[in-house]
Amino acid sequence: MESKVVITALESALIECDVDISGHRDDSNYVSNLKYNLETVLLENFPTSCLNLTSKYSYKLFIDCIVISHALYPLGLMSLACYLALKTSRLPLLISEVNDADIEEQPTFSDDWDEARNLAEMQDFHPPISIVAGLIGSNILFDPSAEEVQVLENGLLLTWYNGKVISPVSNVNLATNSKNTNFKGLSPHLITKSISMAQKYCGDIVKALDSVIDLETNAPDTIF
Numbered sequence: 001m002e003s004k005v006v007i008t009a010l011e012s013a014l015i016e017c018d019v020d021i022s023g024h025r026d027d028s029n030y031v032s033n034l035k036y037n038l039e040t041v042l043l044e045n046f047p048t049s050c051l052n053l054t055s056k057y058s059y060k061l062f063i064d065c066i067v068i069s070h071a072l073y074p075l076g077l078m079s080l081a082c083y084l085a086l087k088t089s090r091l092p093l094l095i096s097e098v099n100d101a102d103i104e105e106q107p108t109f110s111d112d113w114d115e116a117r118n119l120a121e122m123q124d125f126h127p128p129i130s131i132v133a134g135l136i137g138s139n140i141l142f143d144p145s146a147e148e149v150q151v152l153e154n155g156l157l158l159t160w161y162n163g164k165v166i167s168p169v170s171n172v173n174l175a176t177n178s179k180n181t182n183f184k185g186l187s188p189h190l191i192t193k194s195i196s197m198a199q200k201y202c203g204d205i206v207k208a209l210d211s212v213i214d215l216e217t218n219a220p221d222t223i224f
Contacts, residue, residue: 001063001085005107008058014048015039020066021074033172034075037130037157038065038082045128045161046086050119053094055101061089072132073174075157076143079130080209086127087213090116126206128161133194134174135186140194142201149174153184156194160202165195 008014017039024031042063051059063085065078093115096108110116120126133156134144141148149155155174159166171186 001061001089003059003061003089003091005053005057006060007056008052009056011058011060013043014051014058015042015046015061015063017042017063017065019078020064021070022068034078037075037172038063038078041079041128041130041159042082045159045166047125050125053107054096054098057100057107059091061086070146072143072145073149073155075130076132079128080205083127083129083206083209084213087120087210089119091119092116126162126210128159128166129202129205131158131160131198131202132156132174133158133197135190135194138190140190140197142197144174154186156186156191158194158198160198160206163203165198165202169195 006014017035019031019035019038020026021031021034048058051061053059063082065081067074067078070077090113092109092113094107095110097103097105132143134141134148134152135154135156136148136152141152144152144155152174155172157170157172159168169191
Protein backbone atom coordinates (compact mmCIF):
# COMPACT_ATOMS: atom_id res chain seq x y z
CA MET A 1 0.00 0.00 0.00
CA GLU A 2 1.22 3.51 -0.86
CA SER A 3 0.06 7.00 0.09
CA LYS A 4 0.26 10.32 -1.71
CA VAL A 5 -0.56 13.88 -0.71
CA VAL A 6 -3.33 15.24 -2.95
CA ILE A 7 -5.55 18.31 -3.20
CA THR A 8 -8.77 17.04 -1.65
CA ALA A 9 -11.13 19.01 -3.91
CA LEU A 10 -9.59 17.44 -7.02
CA GLU A 11 -10.09 13.84 -5.93
CA SER A 12 -13.30 11.86 -6.30
CA ALA A 13 -12.13 9.35 -3.68
CA LEU A 14 -9.27 9.05 -1.20
CA ILE A 15 -8.86 5.29 -1.66
CA GLU A 16 -8.00 3.60 -4.94
CA CYS A 17 -7.59 -0.15 -5.44
CA ASP A 18 -5.87 -2.00 -8.23
CA VAL A 19 -6.12 -5.76 -8.71
CA ASP A 20 -3.79 -8.01 -10.71
CA ILE A 21 -4.74 -11.69 -11.00
CA SER A 22 -2.21 -14.03 -12.62
CA GLY A 23 -3.70 -15.55 -15.77
CA HIS A 24 -6.43 -12.93 -16.21
CA ARG A 25 -6.51 -9.75 -18.27
CA ASP A 26 -6.69 -6.56 -16.23
CA ASP A 27 -9.78 -5.47 -18.18
CA SER A 28 -11.61 -8.81 -17.83
CA ASN A 29 -14.96 -8.94 -16.05
CA TYR A 30 -13.47 -11.27 -13.44
CA VAL A 31 -10.75 -8.81 -12.41
CA SER A 32 -13.01 -5.76 -12.80
CA ASN A 33 -15.63 -7.26 -10.48
CA LEU A 34 -13.04 -8.12 -7.85
CA LYS A 35 -11.63 -4.59 -7.98
CA TYR A 36 -15.10 -3.03 -7.81
CA ASN A 37 -16.21 -5.11 -4.82
CA LEU A 38 -12.97 -4.58 -2.90
CA GLU A 39 -12.85 -0.83 -3.53
CA THR A 40 -16.57 -0.20 -2.93
CA VAL A 41 -16.53 -1.84 0.50
CA LEU A 42 -13.58 0.30 1.57
CA LEU A 43 -14.93 3.55 0.15
CA GLU A 44 -18.31 3.11 1.81
CA ASN A 45 -17.01 2.01 5.22
CA PHE A 46 -13.68 3.74 5.73
CA PRO A 47 -13.41 6.86 7.94
CA THR A 48 -11.70 8.98 5.27
CA SER A 49 -11.75 11.97 7.62
CA CYS A 50 -8.63 10.52 9.24
CA LEU A 51 -6.82 11.06 5.92
CA ASN A 52 -7.44 14.81 5.92
CA LEU A 53 -4.25 16.78 6.51
CA THR A 54 -5.20 20.44 6.13
CA SER A 55 -8.00 22.55 4.74
CA LYS A 56 -6.78 21.77 1.24
CA TYR A 57 -4.75 18.57 1.36
CA SER A 58 -5.33 14.93 2.23
CA TYR A 59 -3.60 11.62 2.02
CA LYS A 60 -4.77 9.33 -0.76
CA LEU A 61 -4.24 5.59 -0.30
CA PHE A 62 -3.33 3.30 -3.20
CA ILE A 63 -3.92 -0.38 -2.48
CA ASP A 64 -2.44 -2.87 -4.95
CA CYS A 65 -3.53 -6.51 -4.71
CA ILE A 66 -1.46 -9.01 -6.67
CA VAL A 67 -2.74 -12.60 -6.68
CA ILE A 68 -0.08 -14.96 -8.03
CA SER A 69 -2.09 -18.13 -7.54
CA HIS A 70 -5.36 -19.03 -5.87
CA ALA A 71 -7.46 -22.12 -5.23
CA LEU A 72 -10.64 -20.22 -4.39
CA TYR A 73 -12.48 -17.01 -5.25
CA PRO A 74 -9.82 -14.55 -4.05
CA LEU A 75 -11.94 -11.67 -2.74
CA GLY A 76 -12.02 -12.96 0.83
CA LEU A 77 -8.24 -13.36 1.11
CA MET A 78 -7.67 -10.03 -0.63
CA SER A 79 -9.96 -8.39 1.89
CA LEU A 80 -8.07 -9.93 4.84
CA ALA A 81 -4.77 -8.75 3.35
CA CYS A 82 -6.18 -5.23 3.04
CA TYR A 83 -7.30 -5.39 6.68
CA LEU A 84 -3.75 -6.23 7.79
CA ALA A 85 -2.26 -3.53 5.54
CA LEU A 86 -4.59 -0.79 6.74
CA LYS A 87 -4.22 -1.71 10.41
CA THR A 88 -0.42 -1.62 10.23
CA SER A 89 0.17 1.32 7.88
CA ARG A 90 1.92 4.40 9.22
CA LEU A 91 1.81 7.90 7.78
CA PRO A 92 4.34 10.72 8.37
CA LEU A 93 3.48 13.29 11.03
CA LEU A 94 2.32 16.66 9.69
CA ILE A 95 4.30 19.51 11.26
CA SER A 96 3.14 22.46 9.13
CA GLU A 97 0.02 24.60 9.55
CA VAL A 98 -3.27 22.70 9.50
CA ASN A 99 -5.45 25.68 8.58
CA ASP A 100 -4.14 26.67 5.14
CA ALA A 101 -7.34 28.01 3.60
CA ASP A 102 -5.96 31.54 3.34
CA ILE A 103 -2.30 30.79 2.70
CA GLU A 104 -0.36 28.99 -0.04
CA GLU A 105 1.63 26.38 1.82
CA GLN A 106 2.58 22.83 0.96
CA PRO A 107 2.24 20.31 3.80
CA THR A 108 5.50 19.63 5.60
CA PHE A 109 6.22 16.41 7.46
CA SER A 110 8.58 15.23 10.16
CA ASP A 111 11.53 13.25 8.81
CA ASP A 112 11.61 11.19 12.01
CA TRP A 113 9.85 7.92 11.20
CA ASP A 114 9.45 7.20 14.91
CA GLU A 115 6.94 10.06 14.95
CA ALA A 116 4.84 8.56 12.16
CA ARG A 117 1.26 7.87 13.14
CA ASN A 118 -0.37 4.49 12.83
CA LEU A 119 -3.40 4.79 10.56
CA ALA A 120 -5.64 2.74 12.82
CA GLU A 121 -4.70 4.86 15.84
CA MET A 122 -5.55 8.12 14.09
CA GLN A 123 -9.19 7.11 14.37
CA ASP A 124 -10.05 3.93 16.24
CA PHE A 125 -11.53 1.58 13.67
CA HIS A 126 -11.43 -1.92 12.26
CA PRO A 127 -11.43 -1.98 8.44
CA PRO A 128 -14.29 -3.91 6.83
CA ILE A 129 -13.72 -7.44 5.59
CA SER A 130 -15.55 -9.28 2.82
CA ILE A 131 -16.83 -12.83 3.27
CA VAL A 132 -17.59 -15.12 0.33
CA ALA A 133 -20.27 -17.76 0.73
CA GLY A 134 -21.21 -20.43 -1.79
CA LEU A 135 -24.71 -21.92 -1.79
CA ILE A 136 -25.74 -25.36 -2.98
CA GLY A 137 -28.94 -26.99 -1.82
CA SER A 138 -29.25 -26.24 1.90
CA ASN A 139 -25.46 -26.06 2.30
CA ILE A 140 -23.39 -22.91 2.78
CA LEU A 141 -19.65 -23.00 2.06
CA PHE A 142 -17.45 -20.16 3.24
CA ASP A 143 -14.58 -19.50 0.80
CA PRO A 144 -15.49 -22.37 -1.56
CA SER A 145 -12.62 -23.95 -3.52
CA ALA A 146 -12.13 -23.63 -7.27
CA GLU A 147 -13.73 -27.04 -7.76
CA GLU A 148 -16.67 -26.26 -5.50
CA VAL A 149 -17.58 -23.00 -7.22
CA GLN A 150 -18.15 -24.85 -10.49
CA VAL A 151 -21.20 -26.63 -9.06
CA LEU A 152 -22.66 -23.93 -6.82
CA GLU A 153 -26.23 -22.79 -7.27
CA ASN A 154 -25.39 -19.25 -6.18
CA GLY A 155 -22.86 -17.13 -4.33
CA LEU A 156 -23.10 -14.38 -1.73
CA LEU A 157 -20.80 -11.51 -0.83
CA LEU A 158 -21.13 -10.38 2.79
CA THR A 159 -19.41 -7.47 4.52
CA TRP A 160 -18.45 -7.44 8.20
CA TYR A 161 -17.82 -4.05 9.80
CA ASN A 162 -17.95 -2.69 13.35
CA GLY A 163 -19.05 -5.99 14.83
CA LYS A 164 -21.88 -6.85 12.45
CA VAL A 165 -22.83 -7.83 8.91
CA ILE A 166 -23.81 -4.72 6.98
CA SER A 167 -25.60 -4.06 3.71
CA PRO A 168 -25.47 -4.67 0.89
CA VAL A 169 -25.57 -8.47 0.73
CA SER A 170 -25.16 -9.28 -2.95
CA ASN A 171 -25.20 -12.44 -5.05
CA VAL A 172 -22.40 -13.25 -7.49
CA ASN A 173 -21.23 -15.95 -9.86
CA LEU A 174 -18.05 -17.20 -8.20
CA ALA A 175 -16.98 -19.50 -11.04
CA THR A 176 -14.48 -18.56 -13.72
CA ASN A 177 -15.15 -19.54 -17.32
CA SER A 178 -17.90 -21.85 -16.11
CA LYS A 179 -20.76 -23.24 -18.17
CA ASN A 180 -22.61 -24.07 -14.98
CA THR A 181 -26.36 -24.10 -15.57
CA ASN A 182 -27.28 -24.86 -11.96
CA PHE A 183 -27.82 -21.26 -10.86
CA LYS A 184 -31.07 -20.72 -9.01
CA GLY A 185 -32.81 -17.94 -7.15
CA LEU A 186 -31.77 -17.07 -3.61
CA SER A 187 -33.82 -18.49 -0.78
CA PRO A 188 -34.52 -15.93 1.99
CA HIS A 189 -33.81 -18.71 4.47
CA LEU A 190 -30.31 -19.27 3.05
CA ILE A 191 -29.57 -15.55 3.04
CA THR A 192 -30.56 -15.32 6.70
CA LYS A 193 -28.54 -18.45 7.51
CA SER A 194 -25.48 -17.05 5.73
CA ILE A 195 -25.71 -13.79 7.65
CA SER A 196 -26.06 -15.71 10.93
CA MET A 197 -22.94 -17.74 10.14
CA ALA A 198 -21.01 -14.58 9.36
CA GLN A 199 -22.23 -13.02 12.61
CA LYS A 200 -21.01 -16.10 14.46
CA TYR A 201 -17.53 -16.42 12.98
CA CYS A 202 -16.38 -13.02 11.66
CA GLY A 203 -15.65 -11.66 15.11
CA ASP A 204 -13.19 -14.51 15.66
CA ILE A 205 -11.60 -13.86 12.26
CA VAL A 206 -10.99 -10.21 13.17
CA LYS A 207 -9.59 -11.20 16.58
CA ALA A 208 -7.20 -13.63 14.87
CA LEU A 209 -6.03 -10.91 12.47
CA ASP A 210 -5.48 -8.48 15.33
CA SER A 211 -3.51 -11.16 17.19
CA VAL A 212 -1.23 -11.55 14.16
CA ILE A 213 -0.71 -7.78 14.09
CA ASP A 214 0.10 -7.66 17.82
CA LEU A 215 2.50 -10.59 17.52
CA GLU A 216 4.34 -9.18 14.52
CA THR A 217 4.41 -5.61 15.86
CA ASN A 218 6.07 -6.73 19.09
CA ALA A 219 8.63 -8.91 17.35
CA PRO A 220 11.82 -7.45 15.86
CA ASP A 221 12.66 -7.57 12.15
CA THR A 222 9.18 -8.41 10.88
CA ILE A 223 7.26 -7.21 7.84
CA PHE A 224 5.37 -4.79 10.06
